[in-house]
Every structure is written in C-alpha cells, then in structure tokens.
Amino acid sequence: SAVISQKPSRDICQRGTSLTIQCQVDSQVTMMFWYRQQPGQSLTLIATANQGSEATYESGFVIDKFPISRPNLTFSTLTVSNMSPEDSSIYLCSVPGHGGLSGYTFGSGTRLTVV
C-alpha cells in the first residue's frame, strides 16, 4: 500500500491566520481525500482532490475556507483559512489502495489548535 508523509504533525495557530497542510505520497494516485476529525468525533470528508481539476467539496465545506491544491499525482495541500477555535481538529489525508487489494491509507494527521 501507499505511504503518505503528512506535515506538519501539529501546530498551534492564532485565530485569523491560515495553515497549509501537505501530503506527499510515494506513488501516483488519481484521487486524494482530505478529512477532518473534530475532538472526540469521527472523520468527516472535507473534499476530494483531483489532479488537474478543481477539488470536489462535501456539503458544509467551501473552497474559500479550505482551498486545496493538487499540482501532481503524488502531492496535495489543504489550507485552513481565517482560522477560528472551531477549526481545532485533526486533519488527515488519504488515498485509496491499489488494485482493490489494499484499503485506504491515511497520513499520520495534523493536529491543529487555534487559539
């Protein structure tokens, strides 16, 4: 299965600022997914990042707040913009397995605290 390097692993940010999270995959993948895990909650899909096209956002998430870049098949970034304390969460990227033989792989997550 793919290996994902996600960074930063954690950050503490001031409200009103922005943070960009990076995910690097060791192989080419068509789709990458970005999830949010609020404290004590499950994972919620933010958007699907497609190479060469706009990301597809889930209900409740908008591009102005969570802009995504996908410049190539191995890399993606998620920016959390104009942060407020409610954005304090763990953010994870994920890619599907290859050939149906492995499950989805997740990055180690970015633990964001907004103060």
Next chain:
Amino acid sequence: AQSVTQPDIHITVSEGASLELRCNYSYGATPYLFWYVQSPGQGLQLLLKYFSGDTLVQGIKGFEAEFKRSQSSFNLRKPSVHWSDAAEYFCAVATTGNQGGKLIFGQGTELSVKP
C-alpha cells in the same frame, strides 16, 4: 444516502474476554467495508476489509469481521481482548469501490479494557 452506524459509543471489556463491535451500513450497491483502529495520538490503521467473496474476513491483530447482507451489518470480533486493544474503532464504507470512492465513517466505538 450512504451512512454507517456504530450503535455503541463506548464499550468496556475485561482482558481475555471476547469482543464484538457492531456496525450497520446503508448503501444501495455492493458495499466495500472497512474497519480501522485509532490508538490515542496515533493515525488510522486498517484492521480488515471486505470487498466480496467469503463473508467472514480475517484481519490483523487477531480480529475478524462478518458481513451479513440481510442485516446490513459488518460486526468486528475478537475472541480474546488484550490490554493493547484499547483504542477507538471505526467502521467505514467506500461509496463507489476501492478504486476511488470516498469513505464514509461511523461515529466510532471507544474500547476500554479492564485488567
């Protein structure tokens, strides 16, 4: 709409006892089902998956799960729990297959293990 329900938010079992974590899904087509485990401060680790074939699937760490289409269930079991199994467990369904569908997660079940 696709959904996953984990009825039990928190379960406590004694070490050495058997375990069953419940998962029910709602999905119109053939589901691709997963169980993930998240230890405190750790990323998500795939325990097992079901795509087709034998409805009883074996995973890592001694876990198994049984797919029951008639009950729309995919319950996770372990015959003898170890203290290191204490973690959060998530059931998930892939919406359009392993090749690129997004994952929909259940709410999670927190497992505590008593000595």
